[in-house]
Amino acid sequence: MKILLIEDEQTLLESIRSYLTAEGQLCEAVSSFEEAYLKINVYDYDVILVDITLPDGNGLEIVEKLKENRSRAGIIIISARNSLTDKIAGLDLGADDYMTKPFHLAELNARIKSLMRRRQFDGDPEIVFNEIRINPDQSTVFVNDSATTLTKKEYELLLYFIANRKRVLTKAAIAEHLWGDNIDSADSFGFVYTHIKNLRKKLIEGGAADYIKTIYGMGYKFDAQ
Amino acid sequence: MKLIRKTQRYYLLFAPILLLLAGAFYYGVSRFLATEDAEERLRYIRQQVIKEIESGNIPKLDPLIHIKEAPADALVKRAYTDTIIYEPFEDEKLDYRQLRFTEHINGKKYLITLRHAIAESKPQRLQVLGMAIIILLILAPLFQILNSWLLQKLWNPFYNSLSAIKQYDLGKGAKLTLPRSDTDEFNELNMAIEEMTAKINRDYLSLKEFTENAAHEIQTPLAIIMSKIELLIQSSTLQEADSELLGAINDSTTRLARLNDSLLLLTKIENNQFRSNTEVNFNEIVQQQVDELEELAALRNLRISTEFSSAMRIYMNPSLAEILIRNLLRNAIRYSDSDTTIIVLLDQTYLEVINSGPPLTIPPEQLFDRFKKSNSAANSLGLGLAIVKQICAVHGHQAGYRYKAGQHIFSIEFS
Incomplete structure (x- = not known):
């Protein structure tokens, strides 16, 4: 998957690129409006991550230009401004998602994957991880081909884990993914634990291996080994 | 007097x-x-x-x-x-x-x-004494009449200025202009007050701007710190002790990010950046927020019951209406005794969120202040109710609290 990252903050750009590259994505990064403008007119990307506030221009114009070019790329706006007007403007222009800084890289990764899944109409819509098979269209989960009933949050949690497999996910990142702004992170750790316990139990009962590892002091990791 | x-x-x-x-x-x-x-x-x-x-x-x-x-x-x-x-x-x-x-x-x-x-x-x-008394008796009422007439006439510009100052709302950014009079002293006073309010306004605005700018500027370094921690966490060479340290750093950074986010929201509400008021179906928003938070409540064995006496429509910013209700509900979920029911009452004129729990450990009048929280809530940011109060303030609603028979009752009286 080819990703273009447009972000003027060099250090943040490095972090995002590093995380996405480790995921096996091809990630090109530019830090100015001008470079970005050149790139999008020449190359095709699957996903474009664009910061709104660039030193030499507004990221929203890039979204506009992409739509003008009839680009098929998925667009995620990343902004330092948690502004509803920016968000509405961005989504109205045709962006697919909007994230406010600071965000968890795992969250960004999950959103990119979810975006790609929604856009791949021709490909295999199912997500498969060893004996676990997920049909995102119907929100159903199969373990060894037999349906496993998960609650909405457990399902979201499983998708998040699989999108970030082999990655350590902090409790804070998981809580934010599941509940967004609705919960103060430190409060939520107990809730995260409850959901993970239930999910793990259901997967194991369905016949799956125990993939969810606890990383002491930090969080959890979904890994085959 | x-x-x-x-x-x-x-x-x-x-x-x-x-x-x-x-x-x-x-x-x-x-x-x-x-x-x-x-x-x-x-x-x-x-x-x-x-x-x-x-x-x-x-x-x-x-x-x-x-x-x-x-x-x-x-x-x-x-x-x-x-x-x-x-x-x-x-x-x-x-x-x-x-x-x-x-x-x-x-x-x-x-x-x-x-x-x-x-x-x-x-x-x-x-004779002289008698004359003096007669003069006094005649002059006293005349003096009174003359005096009150003079005072009214002379002090009229003062009372005009006073009523203008009373009606003036500092922080709205509007310039205070006081009526000119033909009395030099009052003109001087008016000019001094005008200059002072202009300066206060400038300082106030720059302070507000500073808070917002600072919160904005903090976001980028925070984003960088968070991303670097996340990369570091993935490192396979981490020892268990390192993980624990890193976990603690991550938790605090996440908390800092939320704190900054809330402060920014509070400043934005104060700065009146949520202008687009529309007619909001309050029942719908309450129900939607209750649905979203029901799961969190359930994790604490709490139930949320709603009682809508009629369809409530109000003219306000929809995002702020959501935040208002969400913060009140979150507050109730956080402080409620477990295994109880949180009651949400909505009427044409008021909204009440009622949860049971032990009495407050802080004075009730400080409840809506920033960073005031009872000792039992170390994890709380202490901004939720301050945001509620601010949202009410910009819309002219009245946020209130009372404690009755073991129940905390948070109320919003709509303007």
Whole structure:
């Protein structure tokens, strides 16, 4: 998957690129409006991550230009401004998602994957991880081909884990993914634990291996080994 | 005490004193003039008396003229004195001016005493006092009327300015302009107040801007820190002790990010950046927030029940309406005793969120202040209710709290 990252903050750009590259994505990064403008007119990307506030221009114009070019790329706006007007403007222009800084890289990764899944109409819509098979269209989960009933949050949690497999996910990142702004992170750790316990139990009962590892002091990791 | 009453009181206090002083002065001057007059007459009588004696006639008119021969060596210096003589005819004592002197006339020496009454042309003390009282009685009400009329006229620009200042809302950014008057002092005062408010406004705005800018500027470094921690966490060479440290750093950074986010939201509400008010279906928003938070409530074994007495529509910013309800519900979920029910009541005029729990450990009037939280909630940011209060403030609603029979009742009275 080819990703273009447009972000003027060099250090943040490095972090995002590093995380996405480790995921096996091809990630090109530019830090100015001008470079970005050149790139999008020449190359095709699957996903474009664009910061709104660039030193030499507004990221929203890039979204506009992409739509003008009839680009098929998925667009995620990343902004330092948690502004509803920016968000509405961005989504109205045709962006697919909007994230406010600071965000968890795992969250960004999950959103990119979810975006790609929604856009791949021709490909295999199912997500498969060893004996676990997920049909995102119907929100159903199969373990060894037999349906496993998960609650909405457990399902979201499983998708998040699989999108970030082999990655350590902090409790804070998981809580934010599941509940967004609705919960103060430190409060939520107990809730995260409850959901993970239930999910793990259901997967194991369905016949799956125990993939969810606890990383002491930090969080959890979904890994085959 | 009103200015007008105060001035009246002073007038009433000083008017008798002034009148008495004036009376005393008038009395003194009259007496002085009367004495002068008497002395002048005495001088004239003296010349007449001397002439009479020179012509061999010694006049006598008791008690006004008294002449007797004196030894040649007798020496009396010519002098005026006051004396009081009983007048049997009028049966009263009268003031006289008396001139006594010696004179050599036709080889003889005479001791002559001349007297002239000053009583007739001199005002009586009691009369003066009486006049003063009469003047006071006539003048006092006149003064009152004149005074209140003057005060009203003179202080009118002051009261105009005062009402303008009372209606002025600091922080809205509007310039305060006070009406000009033809009184220099008031103009000076108005100008000083205008300058002061302009300065306060500038400072206030720049402070508000600073808070917002600071919160914005903090976001980027925070984003960098968070991303670097996340990369570091993935490192396979981490020891267990490192993981624990890193976990703690991550938790605090996440908390800091949320804190900054909330502060930014609070500043934005204060700065009136949520302007787009529309008609909001409040029932719908409450239900939607309850649905979203029900799961969190369930994790604490709490139930949320809603009672809508009618369809409530209100003109406000929809995002702020959501945040308002969400913060109240989150607060209730956080502090409620477990295994209880949170009740949400919605009426045309008010919203109430009721949860059971032990009494507050902080004074209720501080409940809506920033960073005020009860000790049991170390994890709370302490901004949720401050945001509620601010949202209410910009829409003119009234946020309230009361504790009744083990129930915390948070209420919003709609404007």
